[in-house]
Amino acid sequence: xxxxxxxxxxxxxxxxxxxxxHMALEITSWDGRTLRMDAPLSPNINDKGxxxxxSLATLATFSxxxxxxxxxxxxxxxxxxxxxxxxxxxxxxxxxxxxxVLVAVPERDAVHAFDKALKKKGRARLTLSASIxxxxxxxxxxxxxxxxxxxxx
Amino acid sequence: xxxxxxxxxxxxxxxxxxxxxHMALEITSWDGRTLRMDAPLSPNINDKGxxxxxSLATLATFSxxxxxxxxxxxxxxxxxxxxxxxxxxxxxxxxxxxxxVLVAVPERDAVHAFDKALKKKGRARLTLSASIxxxxxxxxxxxxxxxxxxxxx
Numbered sequence: 001x002x003x004x005x006x007x008x009x010x011x012x013x014x015x016x017x018x019x020x021x022h023m024a025l026e027i028t029s030w031d032g033r034t035l036r037m038d039a040p041l042s043p044n045i046n047d048k049g050x051x052x053x054x055s056l057a058t059l060a061t062f063s064x065x066x067x068x069x070x071x072x073x074x075x076x077x078x079x080x081x082x083x084x085x086x087x088x089x090x091x092x093x094x095x096x097x098x099x100x101v102l103v104a105v106p107e108r109d110a111v112h113a114f115d116k117a118l119k120k121k122g123r124a125r126l127t128l129s130a131s132i133x134x135x136x137x138x139x140x141x142x143x144x145x146x147x148x149x150x151x152x153x
Numbered sequence: 154x155x156x157x158x159x160x161x162x163x164x165x166x167x168x169x170x171x172x173x174x175h176m177a178l179e180i181t182s183w184d185g186r187t188l189r190m191d192a193p194l195s196p197n198i199n200d201k202g203x204x205x206x207x208s209l210a211t212l213a214t215f216s217x218x219x220x221x222x223x224x225x226x227x228x229x230x231x232x233x234x235x236x237x238x239x240x241x242x243x244x245x246x247x248x249x250x251x252x253x254v255l256v257a258v259p260e261r262d263a264v265h266a267f268d269k270a271l272k273k274k275g276r277a278r279l280t281l282s283a284s285i286x287x288x289x290x291x292x293x294x295x296x297x298x299x300x301x302x303x304x305x306x
Binding site: 012013016017018019020022023043044045046047048052053054055057058059061062065081083084085086087088089090091094 | 165166169170171172173175176196197198199200201205206207208210211212214215218234236237238239240241242243244247
């Protein structure tokens with residue numbers, strides 16, 4: 001399930017960010033509450049034949065960036081720029097096949113405060129959490145803080 | 154300045170880990186105290202024309218992995234496997250050109266404890282810190298914890 005906004009974001013980042021092409025990243029689902037991004041193991045493999053930590057960190061960081069962008073553009077209806085400024089990650093177990101990340105929209109109060117700040121000041125911050133799964137098993141847990149601003153501000 | 158061990162590690166990871174080739178990563182210096190790894194901006198650029206956070210997280214995570222591997226193999230003289238299990242990162246400022254990471258060998262007591270555990274049990278853990286620079290200015294600060302084991306253990 002993918003609306004036009006998410007599809008446009010897919011096309012935009014694949015064109016603008018070479019690493020997302022090499023990793024074969026793709027938003028595969030976005031229902032307004034949870035974003036899912038998939039990645040195949042093959043281009044993201046390490047010396048041990050499991051998921052490369054760099055690719056996992058990138059997927060987690062980038063999927064939350066995508067959600068921050070979608071939430072911001074939904075709130076103000078114009079293009080927004082998002083950037084991560086800090087994060088932490090835990091690698092719970094090795095990944096031995098294709099994998100995907102799920103990022104949930106934060107609770108209503110946090111989204112409300114984010115929308116309000118963005119509309120008022122043109123800038124806002126948001127903390128997002130993501131987990132990477134392989135066939136339903138959680139393998140990586142991530143939290144990142146993002147700064148977002150309306151473009152031309 | 155690059156000894157044979159570091160040169161072999163460069164060749165090994167470029168062959169085994171596709172993402173390191175796409176990022177054009179390279180250990181450019183290793184004097185037994187500090188490891189330096191370089192990356193060009195061009196393949197690691199984002200939609201804003203600055204360093205892609207995923208590439209920066211990968212460089213930091215991977216350079217510490219390389220140092221953990223070098224320290225382990227120096228301690229026991231056989232091939233070792235290292236894996237990150239948790240990390241945190243702060244992005245201090247955008248990067249607008251080629252960049253590099255410096256990872257320092259931890260203080261003597263930490264290295265001594267690491268060497269001793271690895272020799273005794275074939276496994277050990279190590280916390281490493283890295284900073285990414287652009288022309289001498291620190292742009293990213295990272296800390297990661299690594300689990301290392303002798304191969305065939």
